[in-house]
Amino acid sequence: MITPPDPLYPHGGPGPVRRFLPRSLLGRSLLIIITPLILMQVISTWVFYDRHYNTITKRLAQGLAGDVAAVTTLLMRDPSVEQHREVFNIARNTMQLRLTLLEGNELPQLARPRVRTVVELRLEDALQERLGLPFVIDARSIEDRVEILVQLPQGVLRVLVTDERLFSSTTYIFISWTIGSSVLLFGIAVIFMRNQVKPIRRLARAAESFGKGREVQDFKPEGATEVRQAAAAFINMRDRIQRQIQQRTEMLAGVSHDLRTPLTRMKLQLEMLTDVPDVKYLQSDVAEMEHMVEGYLAFARGEGQETPAPTDLGVLLRDVVAQMTRDGRAVDLHVEQDLILPLRREGMRRCLTNLIANAQRHGTQVAVRAGRRKHAVEVTVDDDGPGIPPARHEDVFKPFFRLDQSRNPATGGIGLGLTIARDVARSHGGDVALESAPGGGLRVRVWLPV
Structure with missing residues (x-):
């Protein structure tokens, strides 16, 4: 079962000693200042x-x-x-x-x-x-x-x-000066430390927003030299990642677009060949290739430059389910409450569509649930199909990997559906994982940070 990690402690909670210490940098810095100050006063x-x-x-x-x-x-x-x-x-x-x-x-x-x-x-x-x-x-x-x-x-x-x-009277004078100077120094330390911590908090918020696929605007290096170096390194890393994603998207889109032209010519030529006995097999191969090219384009569009915007996930799920049930197949949908969060609407639509279509392909009963879980919004898609062996849960997320080795598109697509779904979820700062459904079959669990 996938559990959204605590963003502050992704590998578990603090130790027995650290549990009693301040968690914030400001609190720990003030503790470092206060501890020797108190010891000095006591001595x-x-x-x-x-x-x-x-x-x-x-x-x-x-x-x-x-x-x-x-x-x-x-x-x-x-x-x-x-x-x-x-x-x-x-x-x-x-x-x-x-x-x-x-x-x-x-x-x-x-x-x-x-x-x-x-x-x-x-x-x-x-x-x-x-x-x-x-x-x-x-x-x-x-x-x-x-x-x-x-x-x-x-x-x-x-x-x-x-x-x-x-x-x-020196007793009271000494105590008054000691306490007064301590309070004054502590107040000055709090003001200076708050100003030093602000750039670190801005850097943390910028990194978190970038990890969730959101635009990071008006961010510039501020604060001490070390903080400025970290901020500059983050900006350079962000620019390199964005360039890499853009180049990869353009490459995949260009290759897929170039392949569609010869495929179209091949389809036209095959339509004119009526006296060739095996022409239907060639037409099937061309249709499969066209389907694969469309999958490549969908994969490339999944890493596009769509801007996240506040979106009601419940409304989006209802639209997707309504589209997936036009052929008469039922999908049980339950949304616990209004779930509004920043999403790339078309990318998330493609993610949910792939997951529900995959469940319909392998099962007869499909149930979709959505609700808030601690720091995230969770969507589960259950089916009553044969499921996937636990040892293969991560393999099916690999591009072009299929459990059906026949490579027949009618029995399992081209192996990009789950890859695109996870890619979209991770671009929002979330993830997709598989597990066994309670009633048998497969459960796909998607979580998205709020």
């Missing part, structure tokens, strides 16, 4: 937090712990009210500390949070190292403030300090 952030941030936080915590230790030392050295007032003023004016002495109070037992920040850990270590007194830290109860409670002989010293003493 820079790790180095910053491991070195700079921890060092700055530790030094700020040690400075605050030193101020608290100095205040407690002064309060414990002289417990008078005047000394307390002077120490409180110095702490407020020079150290940004707000002090309150709760005389006669005991240090409360605050619930320790499960997750403590780096600042809390650094401050706790610094106070344990420099203070030498029981203390409690509360950095969550008061907004924008850190509360430190220190147990003194005369009571509890309550110290309120702003977050500015423990946090460095």
Whole structure:
């Protein structure tokens, strides 16, 4: 059974690893840019937090712990009210500390949070190292403030300090610049990569259109040097193929046309020979030769310069079937839906006519089905004839190959019907293949890209 291949993965789907990677060139290029960018950001952030941030936080915590230790030392050295007032003023004016002495109070037992920040850990270590007194830290109860409670002989010293003493603004500046520069660079990379990918997409569309037999207009090399080289190579290849097809078509048409002239003279001379006993055999040979020449001309016309145009394949099939059933033979036709696609109308008519005529020649019941199948339109022609051995399915597409070795045109034509059909289908970017019909006989499957 022929299955239209995926144009992106003609040999099967992507591997297990590639399945998770972007499929487009733009996506993969951006991934190549983003991956080292993210790694650089991760490494820079790790180095910053491991070195700079921890060092700055530790030094700020040690400075605050030193101020608290100095205040407690002064309060414990002289417990008078005047000394307390002077120490409180110095702490407020020079150290940004707000002090309150709760005389006669005991240090409360605050619930320790499960997750403590780096600042809390650094401050706790610094106070344990420099203070030498029981203390409690509360950095969550008061907004924008850190509360430190220190147990003194005369009571509890309550110290309120702003977050500015423990946090460095360089952290936020570093993160803001890192994220902002990454977003900016990523946006610039996207714009440049989109411009680089556009010429490749144009080249892909041009190659796809040419492969489907459509005109490629207004295509010129653009983009980077390598893309321009590929585009120029495509243009040269297209021109060479078109010249080759044109020369082959002209040669076949010329040879076939030249042969018709002597054949016509031979027919006239044979008509005047009435007393020759074997003249009917000569007339049969001339008729066979004329039939072969007509086949050559049809084959040459199959590679003509007809321009593809939007065509309703269902309407074309109905016209062909109506023409093929004028002699009373029935053809079961079913078209699933409107099938409009670019076709060379006369070439596709010749392809379908050859396939249906071949089915009528070898079978009594012919069924034609047409519908959309994923990326293509599919037409099947089934008959109940003897079929073709699977080993010969590809051989019958060869020019002038016939399973009937008698070479009798009445039993199998001249061997160009399937060749012309496949040639027309492939000129549209599709194909023709043979398989066994479900009810016996032969099934011809034609698929055409949408």
